[in-house]
Amino acid sequence: MANLSISTICSLNCPYCFTADYLDDVPDGRRFMPLDEFDARLDFLDRSGIDEARLLGGEPTLHPDFPALVARALDRDKRIVVFSNGLMPNASLNSLADAPADRCFVLMNINAPADNGSAVITRQIEALRRLGERAMPGFNIYRPDFDLGFLLDLIEQTDCKPSIRLGIAQPCLSGDNRYIHPKQYRFIGQQIAAFTPIAAARGVTLEFDCGFVRCMFTDQEIQTLHDANANVGWRCNPILDVDVYGQVIQCYPLSRLGSLPLTPDIDAPALRKTFEARTGAYRHAGIYPECAICPFKASGECSGGCLAATIRRFRHSPFELVFRQESAP
């Protein structure tokens, strides 16, 4: 998989946004991917054997040529996946609503109503209603006092796909965004486990984004999640992000580890291999000290959490020591 970033601007300013480092570092000027570069992006997907065009931003639907991008991707036999906040211009919304349902999917990230206000949630509900089965809500947990209940009402109101994609806000390497610290995971896990049967009773299933860890749930809670058909996983698979300048980063939270240019001959596996060589050593650790002796991490069942959160545990110690060396008289 690879994500194509087509916009650096967004209509919201979510405190947990994991593009914080990237947007701080990116040169000013280019707000959108130029339309004439999109074919080269699709060529990259083709030679990488990727059949999805995953569009993200910023807010991707703000791209002035968004309908044309969707049309081109569909012409190239791609399935469209859009990561949106739901505040879409009409033309963008129409282009997605008119796309074949089996080739279009919108993950709409929705914050708690108190965070964005009623005008925002009203527009998000309208967009979900228009998109129906093409869309499902996503919710990023960025503080411990969260409540998912409103999403169940929202799903019933809109007839969208009856699932909730749950993410745990992860840190950028700078830590400048809001995120959940691993020591808070257990508390978060308890709340998710308590919510799961409530959601299931209303026909709603949960899907986990990357960055969850197994030990944030008890065995009994994991059984509860399975019983409710939740799609759980304890993975961290950085998905390549191609930015509006044609630079590839390992994933947004890791943007400060550097980028590689998207050259005409390179494909996703080669890029991934290069990035993994840079960061593979950090994978020996996890988000907790105990990850070093965890059988689930050793077996690969659990990744040990988000790589960015893991790397943030490392530090440089600038010590200097004067010592003696024996030498011949």
Add this chain to the structure above:
Amino acid sequence: MRNIFAVPIRDQILIYAPLHNLAALVSPTLALRLRDLLASGEPAGDGPLGELVDLLRDEVTEPAPLQGEFVPSALGLLPTRGCNLACRYCGFIASEETQFVMSLEMARDAVNWYMDQVQRSGAPHAEIHFFGGEPFCVEAVIDLAVHLAQRRAAEIGCTLRFEVATNGTFSEARCYWTADNLDTVVLSFDGPADVQNLHRPYKDGSGSFDAIARNARILSEGANSVYFRACITEATVGRMPEIATWFCQEFRPDAVSFEPLQPTPWSDNAGLVPPDPWAFAHNFIAAAQILEAHGVRPVYAPAEIGARQVTFCPVGKDFVIVAPDGVLTACYLLRGEWEARGLDLRLGRMNTDQNGAVQIDPEAVESIRGFNVHNKLFCAGCFARWHCAGGCHVNHILGSQPGDYDRLCIQARIIALYNILHAMHHDELAHTWLQDHAALARSVWQASDRLADRDGTL
């Protein structure tokens, strides 16, 4: 029936039997019926009342003072009584005890002795606490003790836990080390800059806020547990909810302990006054709700209803604290404080001239085990007796008459009752009760909470 208590909560009676792990809300009539049935031994029949009677007739064992062979339950090390701060309420700065600094050899010998005791007793767990003054004023002692104990624990095959009580003004490198190595860091942190700098300045008068805030952020990122301990005065009691919110937004503590100011001559001189206990209890509860919503544990230690203990602190728990001059004590307060109350809390001493040999005085052990709530008759009728156990043996002066409750008793009773109702999921009742001043006063001022002592007016 002596461990079954009945406390009025508005128009209901809270039947509380901590040793039965039981709490129930009943009508006053039912409470009297319950009392009579328990006293008479008559059959109670079927139904909820019968079930309650059956449960309360179960024999329970009261927590008992330690007896028999002395096995240290934990080791406390006082690297120094000195400190780099001059907190306005603290008397340590004026104490002669600050001149002593623990040597590395003493720390080594103390740890080796303690780990030998753990090995000999077959205990599966060892625990070492660091107190001060400010223990990190003598960092090498802590480094030595931690690394030595870790090596010894690995040899013995026991688990090991470290805890430190610190002012948190150490260097960034030390802060990372602390986050890496110490399981629990109890950070004295009184709140936002204006409060922290007023209460807890450096000796030169400059504020300590910037250093502690930086380190609290680093510790928040660590894997260890971080407890903030905030001293509350009359001036800050109304700000407790604000302080709780600020702690949660700015940091990630695991727990926040609010402690009302313990007045001292130094706090008097600084114009710092203890909070009104009723206001403290109300604001603690408001702050607790904020903390809990963020997954942070609120702590007011005397009202911890999970505790079943005969003594509130290390005293009487066979906890050995090594002072920098080699005196072994049961209490981490300044020796001068307990001596001024006519108490002797020494357990023995380390003889540094005899290869660190440790001498525990058996008579002192027996005497110190006698500091327990069984010997605090004032507490006999209080529903919270197994939780707060009468509080600090040095500073909490108990009343002479039943019901002669002081500030600590008042706030502990209110908060403990709230905690019980909260645990029973009766939050709505709890809040109505807290707003009903007359009802609250009836709950607090009851001279004996024992069900057996309740008369027909219950």
Add this chain to the structure above:
Amino acid sequence: MSTAARVRCAPGIVWVKDTGRALLVDGETGRLWALQDADALTWELLSMGYKYTDLVRMLALLLTLSEDETSAVLDDTLARWQAAGIVLAAGDSAHG
């Protein structure tokens, strides 16, 4: 005669303390070292900025070695780490 040498942590080295080890990564090359036991202990104390004599004294107490033995062990450790690129020479100054 002995010479005084100065070593410093290589600038690309970052590390973390995990259960039972200190894990060092060279952020530039991706090389990895997992230090254990006395090596991990030495690394931790170095990271705290211990001076040589204090470090020797501390390690001697912890490893139950004489200070001379500890000094030899420490010098050997530093030489190994210098060869591995974990620490770098930071300017020599000879004295007799």
